[in-house]
Amino acid sequence: MTTVYEIEHLYQADGWLSPGYVEVGGDGIIVRVSSEYTGDHNAVRLAGFGVPGLQNLHSHAFQRALVGRTEFVGHGRAEDNLWNWREEMYRLVDRLTPDDVEAIAALVYLEMLQFGTTTLCEFQYLHHQPGGGFYENPAEMSERLIATAERIGLRLTLLPVLYGHGGIGVPPQGAQLRFVHSVDDYLTLVQTLRLRCSSRPWLRIGLALHSLRAVTPDEALTAVESMNTMDADANIHIHVSETVKEVADVENALGARPVEWLLDNVDLNHKWCLVHATHLDASELAKAAKSGAVVGLCPLTEAMLGDGLFQLVEYHDAHGSWGIGTDSQCSTSIAEELRVLECGKRLELRRRNVIARSVDGQKAHSGRILFDSALAGGARASGQGAVALAPGEFADLVLLDPHCNTLLGHGPETVLDAWILGGTHNPVRDVMVAGRWIIHDGRHAEEAAIRANYRTVIERVA
Numbered sequence: 001m002t003t004v005y006e007i008e009h010l011y012q013a014d015g016w017l018s019p020g021y022v023e024v025g026g027d028g029i030i031v032r033v034s035s036e037y038t039g040d041h042n043a044v045r046l047a048g049f050g051v052p053g054l055q056n057l058h059s060h061a062f063q064r065a066l067v068g069r070t071e072f073v074g075h076g077r078a079e080d081n082l083w084n085w086r087e088e089m090y091r092l093v094d095r096l097t098p099d100d101v102e103a104i105a106a107l108v109y110l111e112m113l114q115f116g117t118t119t120l121c122e123f124q125y126l127h128h129q130p131g132g133g134f135y136e137n138p139a140e141m142s143e144r145l146i147a148t149a150e151r152i153g154l155r156l157t158l159l160p161v162l163y164g165h166g167g168i169g170v171p172p173q174g175a176q177l178r179f180v181h182s183v184d185d186y187l188t189l190v191q192t193l194r195l196r197c198s199s200r201p202w203l204r205i206g207l208a209l210h211s212l213r214a215v216t217p218d219e220a221l222t223a224v225e226s227m228n229t230m231d232a233d234a235n236i237h238i239h240v241s242e243t244v245k246e247v248a249d250v251e252n253a254l255g256a257r258p259v260e261w262l263l264d265n266v267d268l269n270h271k272w273c274l275v276h277a278t279h280l281d282a283s284e285l286a287k288a289a290k291s292g293a294v295v296g297l298c299p300l301t302e303a304m305l306g307d308g309l310f311q312l313v314e315y316h317d318a319h320g321s322w323g324i325g326t327d328s329q330c331s332t333s334i335a336e337e338l339r340v341l342e343c344g345k346r347l348e349l350r351r352r353n354v355i356a357r358s359v360d361g362q363k364a365h366s367g368r369i370l371f372d373s374a375l376a377g378g379a380r381a382s383g384q385g386a387v388a389l390a391p392g393e394f395a396d397l398v399l400l401d402p403h404c405n406t407l408l409g410h411g412p413e414t415v416l417d418a419w420i421l422g423g424t425h426n427p428v429r430d431v432m433v434a435g436r437w438i439i440h441d442g443r444h445a446e447e448a449a450i451r452a453n454y455r456t457v458i459e460r461v462a
């Protein structure tokens with residue numbers, strides 16, 4: 001049984017259909033998209049703007065528990081930085097149970113859906129009990145996140161993370177023990193999780209290396225090679241070049257800057273996601289752009305941690321692929337992250353519309369370019385979710401409300417500018433994942449229970 005939706009304005013790769021008709025099969029896959037409908041049964045009419053669901057390519061759900069709780073400078077500390085923030089994060093990690101992680105992730109995933117994200121990459125490195133002992137089920141934490149995504153209705157690419165060391169040549173200690181695997185134990189975990197995918201078309205398992213600080217070259221190469229044997233299409237994510245200190249530490253130890261080392265030692269290609277990549281030299285930037293790898297930008301987290309600004313304009317002009325993550329969850333809105341990204345560069349370069357380039361005399365709208373780029377980069381980094389509402393793709397659809405303050409009076413030409421760079425009210429009204437309405441009128445069926453459970457947990461652990 002198929003359902004046909006008549007959407008007032010439907011976003012397509014080559015422009016808007018007004019109206020557009022989307023026929024969705026019982027399996028949640030789009031059968032047809034057209035500007036006219038001549039079928040037998042009535043179409044369901046939907047007012048507003050229909051766009052593909054957004055992609056979030058980098059998240060640590062549990063870090064939401066720290067948001068708003070690290071914005072101070074402690075006694076005796078002259079300045080604050082990422083490494084101090086990390087100590088606060090470790091203190092939190094020491095306290096979290098699997099139930100806590102599930103309760104926090106549920107609220108985070110709910111919010112993501114309410115802001116229009118339908119596909120998430122979760123970079124999951126909290127694996128073990130305090131002290132480092134395995135849970136009875138070594139995949140416990142990862143499976144809790146899979147269960148949460150399934151319950152809330154979010155498409156998930158889970159990236160269990162390989163983490164071996166507290167720093168280059170530094171043994172792991174304290175809270176870090178909850179992250180650590182041998183490469184063999186790690187690959188067993190990946191294999192276990194991959195078995196969960198066969199009955200779940202919304203789930204993919206990829207590989208993640210925490211960083212070249214926490215994984216040695218040998219460990220990294222062994223893990224990547226084994227993953228390529230298990231699944232040649234699996235995505236591979238890594239934190240890289242987030243701070244100047246990290247670049248210097250890696251350069252001292254390995255004789256190459258982090259991205260330079262990857263370029264020299266692995267087949268850096270479209271399957272890879274370089275998370276942050278804030279501090280690249282010109283050669284790394286040009287070669288990374290050419291490689292097809294996605295740069296995973298997390299603008300608000302990078303701002304909150306004082307990391308620096310990615311060379312977005314140069315990378316975009318070099319046709320580099322990039323997408324957006326919400327990382328430490330100081331925002332769960334991709335639209336807000338895109339606004340911070342564009343505005344950070346405007347402040348730095350003292351120009352407007354820094355990423356847009358007019359072609360053939362046509363207006364180039366920043367909102368549309370930011371939206372399209374983030375969608376394409378996110379789909380590449382997650383290995384799922386569509387860059388367009390098109391036949392053969394899952395029906396992951398976001399409906400924007402034309403009656404929301406942010407969009408009042410806007411038509412197709414400027415609606416993405418208004419959403420991403422305009423007002424502050426969230427215009428996402430309804431969200432469909434694989435043909436199923438998950439958010440209706442801004443609400444999720446389990447919202448009250450999710451919020452109550454989060455509050456109970458956060459009052460205890462934060």
Ligand SMILES: [Zn+2]
Pocket residue numbers: 058060123239275327
């Ligand atoms: Zn991260």
